Amino acid sequence: MPVRQFGALQLEVDNEGYLVNPKDWTPEVAEAFAKEEGIELTDRHWEVINFVRKYYEERGQSPTIRQITVGAGIPTKELFKLFPGGPAKKVARIAGVPKPAGCI
Amino acid sequence: MAKTLLVLGGGTAGTMAANRLAQELDMDQWRIIVVDHSKIHYYQPGFLFIPFGIYKERDVVKPRRTYFAPGVEFILSEIDVIEPDKKRVRIKADGGRYISYDFLIIATGTSPRPDQTPGLQDERLWYKDAFDFYTLQGAVRLARRLRTWEGGRLVLNIVDMPIKCPVAPLEFIFLADWYLRENGLRDKTELVFVTPLPGAFTKPRAAAILGHMLEERGIHLVTDYYIERVDPERKVIVSYDEREEPFDLLVSIPLNMGSDAIARSGIGNELNYVPTDPRTLRAKDFEDVFVLGDATDVPTSKAGSVAHFMVDSFVPNFLRYIDGLELLPTFDGHANCYIESGFGKGILIDFNYDVEPLPGKFPLPGLGPFSLLQESVINHWGKMLFRTLYWHVLMKGRRLPMPAQMMMAGKWS
Numbered sequence: 001m002p003v004r005q006f007g008a009l010q011l012e013v014d015n016e017g018y019l020v021n022p023k024d025w026t027p028e029v030a031e032a033f034a035k036e037e038g039i040e041l042t043d044r045h046w047e048v049i050n051f052v053r054k055y056y057e058e059r060g061q062s063p064t065i066r067q068i069t070v071g072a073g074i075p076t077k078e079l080f081k082l083f084p085g086g087p088a089k090k091v092a093r094i095a096g097v098p099k100p101a102g103c104i
Numbered sequence: 105m106a107k108t109l110l111v112l113g114g115g116t117a118g119t120m121a122a123n124r125l126a127q128e129l130d131m132d133q134w135r136i137i138v139v140d141h142s143k144i145h146y147y148q149p150g151f152l153f154i155p156f157g158i159y160k161e162r163d164v165v166k167p168r169r170t171y172f173a174p175g176v177e178f179i180l181s182e183i184d185v186i187e188p189d190k191k192r193v194r195i196k197a198d199g200g201r202y203i204s205y206d207f208l209i210i211a212t213g214t215s216p217r218p219d220q221t222p223g224l225q226d227e228r229l230w231y232k233d234a235f236d237f238y239t240l241q242g243a244v245r246l247a248r249r250l251r252t253w254e255g256g257r258l259v260l261n262i263v264d265m266p267i268k269c270p271v272a273p274l275e276f277i278f279l280a281d282w283y284l285r286e287n288g289l290r291d292k293t294e295l296v297f298v299t300p301l302p303g304a305f306t307k308p309r310a311a312a313i314l315g316h317m318l319e320e321r322g323i324h325l326v327t328d329y330y331i332e333r334v335d336p337e338r339k340v341i342v343s344y345d346e347r348e349e350p351f352d353l354l355v356s357i358p359l360n361m362g363s364d365a366i367a368r369s370g371i372g373n374e375l376n377y378v379p380t381d382p383r384t385l386r387a388k389d390f391e392d393v394f395v396l397g398d399a400t401d402v403p404t405s406k407a408g409s410v411a412h413f414m415v416d417s418f419v420p421n422f423l424r425y426i427d428g429l430e431l432l433p434t435f436d437g438h439a440n441c442y443i444e445s446g447f448g449k450g451i452l453i454d455f456n457y458d459v460e461p462l463p464g465k466f467p468l469p470g471l472g473p474f475s476l477l478q479e480s481v482i483n484h485w486g487k488m489l490f491r492t493l494y495w496h497v498l499m500k501g502r503r504l505p506m507p508a509q510m511m512m513a514g515k516w517s
């Protein structure tokens with residue numbers, strides 16, 4: 001597995017750049033990943049990130065778009081503005097949880 | 105006193121479970137009651153073939169009542185509210201009454217909800233230039249529309265995942281490609297497959313192979329597309345990030361949601377699926393309640409084949425449970441799907457919670473082997489044969505000659 005440097009931290013990431021171990025995550029990791037996605041994190045982004053981390057801790061699964069919008073009370077339109085492209089997979093990476101499996 | 109096993113939903117999973125248990129339980133000691141609001145049992149996989157004139161309506165409908173084993177009582181009624189704390193269910197028939205149970209099976213499935221996408225059911229469009237084929241009516245109306253098709257832009261859009269039979273949209277587009285070629289309309293038709301997924305399918309290996317099959321056939325693939333609304337005036341679909349796809353004919357796979365009865369009872373998630381233990385299939389929040397088929401939230405495909413594997417692992421477990429033994433974690437998420445790829449061919453994919461679809465051969469004793477993930481003519485016949493197996497073997501509570509757990513025999517990893 002590739003290793004990435006975050007300040008003094010060295011963390012394992014997978015081939016798509018997701019943290020291998022969600023427990024490794026720190027807010028600095030979020031800042032670094034967000035920057036790579038061209039996203040400047042605001043309070044509203046943090047609301048979503050914290051929701052996603054909590055969801056993962058409780059259920060062991062990364063949430064889908066619908067689970068984020070319903071669970072965190074964020075309109076879908078806004079979620080797409082906050083995390084353009086694919087909000088569920090982008091916020092998962094920034095929040096240090098696995099890429100959503102996508103329902104099969 | 106006799107114990108009551110109440111089964112909610114008499115579709116694929118409910119019928120199989122009720123009929124199998126009617127053979128296993130001592131029917132002097134047990135009552136098995138099935139409640140369903142529809143008189144007709146639909147063979148849903150057959151809906152796929154209707155738009156192309158391969159199946160007719162009569163091929164996919166049977167009276168539900170005739171499919172229950174002797175001893176199984178059937179009640180035709182809407183299920184109103186499930187009250188697991190009181191171990192009873194209110195039904196709407198007879199002015200509303202309660203049925204008490206000792207054990208409950210929830211098998212109310214999932215259904216397409218076109219009302220959840222603004223503009224889709226606009227009267228200028230719906231069943232004129234916009235259709236679903238996940239209902240019999242939609243499939244029949246779409247067949248009629250395709251007969252007068254003269255070419256243009258045909259867009260297939262999946263509103264959101266999960267959907268039942270996640271490969272059906274791909275099969276539809278492959279069959280459309282075949283059908284249009286047969287009718288000399290393929291070069292006048294642009295085929296576009298618009299999906300919320302990052303590729304043609306979720307599981308990476310299958311996505312790569314299926315993506316290649318789309319490309320080979322000149323079908324455009326639009327990914328990460330999350331539809332917000334349909335504009336009936338301009339005949340375009342619009343995504344949340346404002347990407348537009350114009351269409352002459354829209355084939356929609358509407359949002360799939362579990363039964364409203366689950367929502368009314370407050371026991372489901374955001375899509376009305378019941379939180380279920382993925383290995384034992386017991387409801388996470390309630391003892392004596394099991395959930396089978398599409399109604400669960402377990403992370404495997406919503407498919408008839410899965411419902412069948414679920415029932416296979418549920419039945420022996422249930423017989424342990426009523427004797428006071430603990431449940432065994434026997435369900436492994438096993439799913440397999442024949443994918444129709446047109447021109448009389450098909451491919452088969454087979455996977456579970458842990459194993460991705462693998463290339464190889466699927467061993468079905470006496471019937472196969474069917475090639476996994478590679479097109480072959482025998483896979484197509486597998487799919488056509490399955491309708492016969494469905495009505496005459498599975499729904500009658502008989503068993504297919506294969507184990508419920510996924511077999512690694514015959515697969516190359």
Ligand SMILES: Cc1cc2nc3c(=O)[nH]c(=O)nc-3n(C[C@H](O)[C@H](O)[C@H](O)COP(=O)(O)OP(=O)(O)OC[C@H]3O[C@@H](n4cnc5c(N)ncnc54)[C@H](O)[C@@H]3O)c2cc1C
Nearest residue numbers: 113115116117141148149183213269363397398407408409
């Ligand atoms: C177009 C299409 C193609 C498909 N192709 C395949 C395929 O190739 N292979 C495959 O394995 N699967 C396929 N499937 C999926 C398969 O049909 C379903 O996964 C399967 O039927 C699920 O069984 P179930 O018992 O969970 O739900 P269902 O069979 O849908 O049964 C649910 C039952 O509950 C009843 N019900 C729901 N709510 C209430 C209520 N409130 N009151 C009373 N009754 C209620 C309904 O009337 C229904 O009879 C396909 C589905 C479609 C739509």
